[in-house]
Amino acid sequence: MSTTAIHEEVKLSPEEYRRYGRHLIMPEVGLEGQQKLKASGVLMIGAGGLGSPLGLYLAAAGVGRLGIVDFDVVDDSNLQRQILHSTKDVGRSKLESAKERINGVNPHVHVEPYRTQLTAENALDILKDYDVVVDGTDNFPTRYLVNDACVLLKKPNVYGSIFRFEGQASVFYAEEGPCYRCLYSEPPPPGLVPSCAEGGVLGVLPGIVGTIQATETIKLILGIGTPLIGRLLLFDALAMQFRELTLRKNPDCPICGEHPTIDHLIDYEAFCGVTPQPTDGKLQKEFEITVGDLKAKLDRGEDVFVLDVREPHEYRIVNLNGYLVPLNDLPKRVNELDSAKDIVVHCHHGIRSVRAVDFLRQVGFKKVKNLVGGIDQWSLKIDPKLPRY
Amino acid sequence: MATKILIPTPLRAYTEKKESVLAEGKTVGELLSHLTTNYGALRRHLYSDDGKLRAFVNVYVNDEDIRYLQKEHTAVKDTDTVSIIPSIAGGTQ
Numbered sequence: 001m002s003t004t005a006i007h008e009e010v011k012l013s014p015e016e017y018r019r020y021g022r023h024l025i026m027p028e029v030g031l032e033g034q035q036k037l038k039a040s041g042v043l044m045i046g047a048g049g050l051g052s053p054l055g056l057y058l059a060a061a062g063v064g065r066l067g068i069v070d071f072d073v074v075d076d077s078n079l080q081r082q083i084l085h086s087t088k089d090v091g092r093s094k095l096e097s098a099k100e101r102i103n104g105v106n107p108h109v110h111v112e113p114y115r116t117q118l119t120a121e122n123a124l125d126i127l128k129d130y131d132v133v134v135d136g137t138d139n140f141p142t143r144y145l146v147n148d149a150c151v152l153l154k155k156p157n158v159y160g161s162i163f164r165f166e167g168q169a170s171v172f173y174a175e176e177g178p179c180y181r182c183l184y185s186e187p188p189p190p191g192l193v194p195s196c197a198e199g200g201v202l203g204v205l206p207g208i209v210g211t212i213q214a215t216e217t218i219k220l221i222l223g224i225g226t227p228l229i230g231r232l233l234l235f236d237a238l239a240m241q242f243r244e245l246t247l248r249k250n251p252d253c254p255i256c257g258e259h260p261t262i263d264h265l266i267d268y269e270a271f272c273g274v275t276p277q278p279t280d281g282k283l284q285k286e287f288e289i290t291v292g293d294l295k296a297k298l299d300r301g302e303d304v305f306v307l308d309v310r311e312p313h314e315y316r317i318v319n320l321n322g323y324l325v326p327l328n329d330l331p332k333r334v335n336e337l338d339s340a341k342d343i344v345v346h347c348h349h350g351i352r353s354v355r356a357v358d359f360l361r362q363v364g365f366k367k368v369k370n371l372v373g374g375i376d377q378w379s380l381k382i383d384p385k386l387p388r389y
Numbered sequence: 390m391a392t393k394i395l396i397p398t399p400l401r402a403y404t405e406k407k408e409s410v411l412a413e414g415k416t417v418g419e420l421l422s423h424l425t426t427n428y429g430a431l432r433r434h435l436y437s438d439d440g441k442l443r444a445f446v447n448v449y450v451n452d453e454d455i456r457y458l459q460k461e462h463t464a465v466k467d468t469d470t471v472s473i474i475p476s477i478a479g480g481t482q
Contacts (some may be wrong), residue, residue, distance in 0.1 A: 138478055141477060161477045168477065183476075184444060186444035186445060187445055187476065188445040199398075234474070241406075245454070246451075250456070328402045
């Protein structure tokens with residue numbers, strides 16, 4: 001780690017000696033380790049679920065500089081797991097809220113906020129002055145971007161990812177082991193893997209995975225113990241089990257292999273297939289309907305068949321009186337639907353319903369439309385009495 | 390004679406919510422073929438249209454990635470545990 005060159009010049013105040021006393025008495029940390037922490041800079045990508053315990057523990061531990069990249073605003077639905085933010089912070093920028101909380105824990109930490117989305121244009125500039133990068137993002141384009149930028153800058157990338165009751169953690173450090181591309185050379189096509197917004201996540205799960213990331217970050221700075229380099233840690237909260245898989249450096253890895261083909265940052269939205277295709281956009285339009293247009297049709301008394309492709313437990317939270325067929329059951333229950341009718345398909349946010357419309361079109365339905373924004377949009381725009389979740 | 394395959398959360402929707410499934414076969418390829426015969430909807434999540442294992446799905450025999458063993462020809466015993474580990478993206482939101 002590059003922090004060692006300057007850490008001896010960093011002095012602790014009497015207040016800091018008292019604050020870090022429990023670290024100072026352990027020889028594995030000691031005064032030198034505490035100075036290393038204070039001399040170090042850590043960049044957190046995201047101040048959300050994983051970033052919450054991470055930011056709090058890194059601040060408490062005495063990391064000197066904490067960079068945070070986030071452009072999001074605190075929402076009610078974040079509070080179930082994002083313990084950096086409080087109820088009073090709803091509507092505030094996550095960066096402001098995070099900075100206030102972090103400096104409340106430890107005023108000695110210098111918080112460096114970046115109110116932006118990490119992009120191929122700004123990533124190298126933002127990452128270059130930090131010793132460790134911690135990836136707490138929620139999407140594939142940013143994961144690949146963070147990975148590639150870390151490989152090009154020769155920095156360790158402390159990885160964590162969560163879904164429902166399961167988490168993964170590792171340290172990707174191409175100088176000493178595999179990178180994220182060695183594990184997964186390509187992202188899944190959009191729509192095939194559900195996101196947390198669709199699949200849900202147990203609130204404490206990011207607490208556990210983010211705390212593991214904080215632990216690994218501190219170990220890397222101190223240069224102690226055995227880091228998760230070359231190991232993928234899997235956590236299953238329901239079984240309360242940890243497992244470990246061996247990760248190997250892929251000699252054919254396009255960025256850290258023997259003959260790398262990537263030597264600069266690329267267009268990650270395009271790489272992950274999430275750039276909207278203009279021609280598809282036009283085609284898509286005729287298979288879409290807005291909540292306003294659906295309301296107008298229903299008000300005119302038109303015969304519209306509303307198909308709800310969410311899960312039964314979501315239907316019980318709130319529904320539009322639609323006909324419930326969960327997306328995964330659609331193939332075997334498609335014969336329950338009448339292709340002669342005008343069908344409007346909806347889900348929670350309009351992601352699963354796109355897949356349902358695609359499927360129905362493939363099997364011959366022509367009068368089928370996707371409700372843009374799902375039932376959430378209906379609650380927002382049409383009927384505020386319906387609870388949002 | 391069957392080997393245990395651990396099914397990750399995102400794919401349990403296609404295995405009747407089962408966390409693990411027993412499948413028969415002498416190699417990883419045979420096991421997965423047996424698995425996707427029993428659970429047809431799983432096939433497109435594991436294999437691309439040209440029949441190759443997808444790049445965002447890794448298969449492990451015990452704690453080793455089959456890409457560094459004999460890939461789908463990797464031999465399996467009843468006492469082995471096979472894991473399917475797809476990439477997941479969740480974090481912030």
